[in-house]
Amino acid sequence: xxxxxxxxxxxxxxxxxxxxxxxxxxxxxxxxxxxxxxxxxxxxxxxxxxxxxxxxxxxxxxxxxxxxxxxxxxxxxxxxxxxxxxxxxxxxxxxxxxxxxxxxxxxxxxxxxxxxxxxxxxxxxxxxxxxxxxxxxxxxxxxxxxxxxxxxxxxxxxxxxxxxxxxxxxxxxxxxxxxxxxxxxxxxxxxxxxxxxxxxxxxxxxxxxxxxxxxxxxxxxxxxxxxxxxxxxxxxxxxxxxxxxxxxxxxxxxxxxxxxxxxxxxxxxxxxxxxxxxxxxxxxxxxxxxxxxxxxxxxxxxxxxxxxxxxxxxxxxxxxxxxxxxxxxxxxxxxxxxxxxxxxx
Ligand code: ATP
Numbered sequence: 001x002x003x004x005x006x007x008x009x010x011x012x013x014x015x016x017x018x019x020x021x022x023x024x025x026x027x028x029x030x031x032x033x034x035x036x037x038x039x040x041x042x043x044x045x046x047x048x049x050x051x052x053x054x055x056x057x058x059x060x061x062x063x064x065x066x067x068x069x070x071x072x073x074x075x076x077x078x079x080x081x082x083x084x085x086x087x088x089x090x091x092x093x094x095x096x097x098x099x100x101x102x103x104x105x106x107x108x109x110x111x112x113x114x115x116x117x118x119x120x121x122x123x124x125x126x127x128x129x130x131x132x133x134x135x136x137x138x139x140x141x142x143x144x145x146x147x148x149x150x151x152x153x154x155x156x157x158x159x160x161x162x163x164x165x166x167x168x169x170x171x172x173x174x175x176x177x178x179x180x181x182x183x184x185x186x187x188x189x190x191x192x193x194x195x196x197x198x199x200x201x202x203x204x205x206x207x208x209x210x211x212x213x214x215x216x217x218x219x220x221x222x223x224x225x226x227x228x229x230x231x232x233x234x235x236x237x238x239x240x241x242x243x244x245x246x247x248x249x250x251x252x253x254x255x256x257x258x259x260x261x262x263x264x265x266x267x268x269x270x271x272x273x274x275x276x277x278x279x280x281x282x283x284x285x286x287x288x289x290x291x292x293x294x295x296x297x298x299x300x301x302x303x304x305x306x307x308x309x310x311x312x313x314x315x316x317x318x319x320x321x322x323x324x325x326x327x328x329x330x331x332x333x334x335x336x337x338x339x340x341x342x343x344x345x
Contacts, residue, residue: 002028002063004049004154004186009058011044018044020210022058026203029184031177033197036207037233042190043158045207049188050156051075062153075154078147078185082159086131086143092118093127096146103150117145120179137168144179155180155187161196173199194234198222206230222274228343231272238278238313242271242342250342252335253308255287259337270345275303275316277339280325286332292325306331 004026011019019041026032034042047053049060051072059068067075086095094101096117097110105113111127118124121141126134134142140160147155160176161169177200180187191197197204198218205215206226214226225231228239242252242260244267250260252271262269283289290308297319304315304325313333315322325331 003030004188005061006045006049007059007061009045009048009055009060011041011048011053012056017210019048019055022210022212024205024212024215026186026188028063028186030186030202031180031200032186032188032203032205033201034188034190034205034207035194035197035233036192036213038192040207041210042192042207046156046158046188046190049154050077050079076150076152078150078152078155080143080147080155080157080160082162086139086146088131090131091127092123092129092131092134092142095131095142096127096149098146099149113149117148120148120182121145122175136164137172140164140172141175144176148183148185153186155185157187157189159190159192162191162193169196170199176200198234204234206233224341225272225343228270228272228345231341231343236275236314236316237272238275239270239272239343239345240311240313241268241345243268252340253288253311255335257287257335257337257340260340260342262342266342266344268345269342271335272341272343273335273339275314277336278313278315279334279336280304280306280315280317280322281332281334283330283332286334288333288335290331290333292327292329292331295325295327304331306333308333 006022006024009019009022010017022045034045036042044053048055059066093114096114100110100113114127118126121144123138123141161172164172173196201218203215204218204221206213208229214221214230221234231237232239240252242250244262245251249256249258250262288308290306292304293307294305296303301316302319302322306313
């Protein structure tokens with residue numbers, strides 16, 4: 001297969017499994033985001049793909065060849081780390097052409113490639129500019145160009161955007177994704193930002209405690225989270241207690257939702273329902289009644305917090321969809337069965 005395969009990879013530090021029996025198939029040209037909380041093993045997994053860390057067990061296969069024992073510099077990778085590690089005393093052009101110089105490329109070849117890459121990152125004519133005189137976003141792009149200078153097979157980035165302010169970071173996420181699509185290069189980015197992962201990835205890999213909890217398209221993870229942790233980590237959700245009643249119906253809080261099937265063998269679980277799927281109605285008209293406890297009006301969206309016997313449910317709507325709900329108001333709530341996902345709690 002053309003692409004990357006990680007086969008039953010484990011990395012143990014002392015008696016601690018930082019990465020625990022991870023297997024993943026990444027087809028050629030896929031943009032992967034490794035996503036998860038601090039310490040879940042994302043960086044360690046990326047470092048094993050890069051050859052900077054040796055797996056305790058398992059193998060890394062690239063385009064059909066086992067590269068587990070191949071040193072980093074022979075893996076044909078481009079890498080960008082959070083620190084960027086640009087050479088501050090060199091010009092933009094000399095930074096980008098660094099790897100070409102090491103390889104003994106001629107001056108003319110270097111200059112041609114630098115111009116190609118500067119065009120790619122939308123900084124034409126910047127070759128002579130000192131790196132010290134660039135903005136944060138420009139430095140970011142130069143680090144990306146430098147990593148791509150040798151046309152690598154695999155592009156690996158560890159929290160590449162986390163040093164940027166929020167607005168620039170969002171813009172760079174779009175740029176990075178568009179660049180990757182133009183080049184069609186297999187790319188793996190480590191991030192702990194779910195919005196970043198949703199923006200860029202074809203394949204989001206959610207990790208927890210060294211294991212893959214779910215690997216799927218962003219929208220599939222959002223719509224069909226594998227468990228309560230994933231549901232809560234990706235976007236906002238309501239996690240509500242659910243159980244089977246004596247009549248065999250699924251009951252969420254106090255609301256019977258007979259159309260919602262529990263997986264066989266499960267009598268207690270949680271139901272994840274996204275705030276945009278919680279609909280408000282008049283008291284008595286929904287499956288539950290509650291009291292509005294807080295309204296967060298963000299302009300474009302309104303988040304309404306509803307207290308139901310001590311449990312808070314958040315409903316999100318646009319101002320057009322939900323005018324005039326006030327704190328203290330009694331409301332009815334609809335929980336459409338097709339929007340409810342039963343997850344292990
Ligand atoms: P972060 O988002 O904070 O960078 P991460 O998900 O990338 O976290 P890793 O850096 O892969 O996590 O670390 C996973 C676990 O392995 C952590 O508990 C970390 O302390 C441990 N670890 C990583 N490298 C080493 C090492 N060289 N020696 C011992 N423990 C390590």
